[in-house]
Amino acid sequence: xxxxxxxxxxxxxxxxxxxxxxxxxxxxxxxxxxxxxxxxxxxxxxxxxxxxxxxxxxxxxxxxxxxxxxxxxxxxxxxxxxxxxxxxxxxxxxxxxxxxxxxxxxxxxxxxxxxxxxxxxxxxxxxxxxxxxxxxxxxxxxxxxxxxxxxxxxxxxxxxxxxxxxxxxxxxxxxxxxxxxxxxxxxxxxxxxxxxxxxxxxxxxxxxxxxxxxxxxxx
Amino acid sequence: xxxxxxxxxxxxxxxxxxxxxxxxxxxxxxxxxxxxxxxxxxxxxxxxxxxxxxxxxxxxxxxxxxxxxxxxxxxxxxxxxxxxxxxxxxxxxxxxxxxxxxxxxxxxxxxxxxxxxxxxxxxxxxxxxxxxxxxxxxxxxxxxxxxxxxxxxxxxxxxxxxxx
Numbered sequence: 001x002x003x004x005x006x007x008x009x010x011x012x013x014x015x016x017x018x019x020x021x022x023x024x025x026x027x028x029x030x031x032x033x034x035x036x037x038x039x040x041x042x043x044x045x046x047x048x049x050x051x052x053x054x055x056x057x058x059x060x061x062x063x064x065x066x067x068x069x070x071x072x073x074x075x076x077x078x079x080x081x082x083x084x085x086x087x088x089x090x091x092x093x094x095x096x097x098x099x100x101x102x103x104x105x106x107x108x109x110x111x112x113x114x115x116x117x118x119x120x121x122x123x124x125x126x127x128x129x130x131x132x133x134x135x136x137x138x139x140x141x142x143x144x145x146x147x148x149x150x151x152x153x154x155x156x157x158x159x160x161x162x163x164x165x166x167x168x169x170x171x172x173x174x175x176x177x178x179x180x181x182x183x184x185x186x187x188x189x190x191x192x193x194x195x196x197x198x199x200x201x202x203x204x205x206x207x208x209x210x211x212x213x214x215x216x217x218x219x
Numbered sequence: 220x221x222x223x224x225x226x227x228x229x230x231x232x233x234x235x236x237x238x239x240x241x242x243x244x245x246x247x248x249x250x251x252x253x254x255x256x257x258x259x260x261x262x263x264x265x266x267x268x269x270x271x272x273x274x275x276x277x278x279x280x281x282x283x284x285x286x287x288x289x290x291x292x293x294x295x296x297x298x299x300x301x302x303x304x305x306x307x308x309x310x311x312x313x314x315x316x317x318x319x320x321x322x323x324x325x326x327x328x329x330x331x332x333x334x335x336x337x338x339x340x341x342x343x344x345x346x347x348x349x350x351x352x353x354x355x356x357x358x359x360x361x362x363x364x365x366x367x368x369x370x371x372x373x374x375x376x377x378x379x380x381x382x383x
Contacts (some may be wrong), residue, residue: 062299150327167262174303176296178261 021207028213033107036100037206043093044199047131050086058138060184062177065134065140077082090132095153097128109212117205127195134187140180143201261297266381272305274319274376280311285320285333285340285351294379306330306376307367308340310351319367320353320383326360340364 010016020079057076059068072079101121104110110118137148152175171178229237256263280286286310294303298346306322320340322330329344339356340349347358354363367378 127365144221153328164262168259172264172296174294174296174301176301177299178297182258 025207025210026210030211030214031069033099033103034211036103037094040097040100041203043089043197044098044195046085046089047093047191050082050089050161054086055188060138060180062140062180065180066137069139087161090135092134094128097125101125107212107215111212113209114205115210117202117209120202120205123198124195125201127191127198130191131187131195134183137180137183138187145175147180152179243305270380271370271377272380274307274309274378276374277311277317277371277376278374280309280376282311282313283351285310287322287333305380307356308333309376317369317372317376318352318370319369319376321365321367323365324360325362325364326358331364 006015054072057068057072057079059065069083072083076082104118104121133148134152137144150167152169153168156162158165167173169179171182180192226234241272265302272292274288288307288309289304291302291304294301297305297368308320308322310318310320313320322332324342324347326342326345326347329342331340331342331347331349332338334341337348338351340353342349342358342360345359347360348356349360349364350356352363367370367380370377370381
């Protein structure tokens with residue numbers, strides 16, 4: 001029964017073809033450093049799932065943001081776990097992504113024909129840092145408030161357009177309810193849309209071009 | 220299609236391409252530009268918080284010692300009204316000569332305080348020091364402490380408060 005359902009689907013969707021292309025790819029002999037891309041992808045998915053769950057209770061207004069997170073931590077079953085995963089996963093993701101980038105750099109894996117894979121990787125790094133910057137404000141505690149004050153102030157030091165950038169980021173001259181609201185929007189819609197797009201291109205290129213082998217020693 | 224209907228410059232296929240591109244771009248702009256404006260709207264608003272704040276009688280301030288003055292102003296951000304606190308240091312020199320410093324550090328906008336013993340302004344965030352005249356003594360600030368524009372009406376001291 002299951003087999004016949006699978007056969008019916010496979011004939012129409014070519015699931016075996018997808019499996020062969022994606023998972024039975026030819027891969028050179030590699031080492032553990034090559035697992036960090038997948039690790040980042042896994043952590044990214046985890047951030048997505050835990051983030052969706054957190055949005056069930058979290059409210060992005062100055063009156064409720066802090067209290068709704070306190071409620072998640074103390075009143076929701078496994079709230080501490082879901083928020084903890086989201087909190088620590090964020091830092092870990094930056095770490096794995098960064099070491100992944102170092103590996104690609106030191107093995108020269110960004111070279112022809114994989115330059116564009118590197119470029120999408122840079123977009124992903126910027127996206128991840130953007131997620132970190134916008135997510136940091138959401139708890140609306142002293143630390144996040146002042147971190148964002150300083151962070152947007154730094155953006156404001158750009159010559160000529162600095163003040164404009166600062167006001168776009170804050171949604172006005174001061175850090176306010178408007179800032180919290182737009183950071184939340186950026187955090188759950190804008191950056192995820194950018195990141196998902198870049199991840200799909202990144203993965204497509206990896207599957208299309210294959211991964212490079214470890215460079216040989218100079219003789 | 221007989222050849223006499225053919226333009227020597229632009230065939231039908233190219234014409235459709237050009238028209239589609241132009242119309243498509245116009246439609247994208249009609250939708251896209253308001254979208255961008257929607258997002259950056261708060262930054263396009265005219266700044267309104269332009270007023271003179273009274274600091275009281277000039278003679279109340281001691282000579283040659285930066286003296287703090289704190290006040291609050293109502294600020295409106297989007298739908299939110301809040302009161303914002305400001306701090307100034309008044310350095311009264313001889314007679315009517317007076318300097319009013321903002322207490323906002325020029326490095327990353329923390330608040331500075333006056334250290335009576337060292338006779339320096341101190342910013343706790345990144346250990347910055349300014350002398351009595353707001354000049355940077357040590358630390359990361361890129362420029363001296365900002366000064367408020369001042370005016371005297373009789374004995375009353377006023378500073379000019381600008382938003383942004």
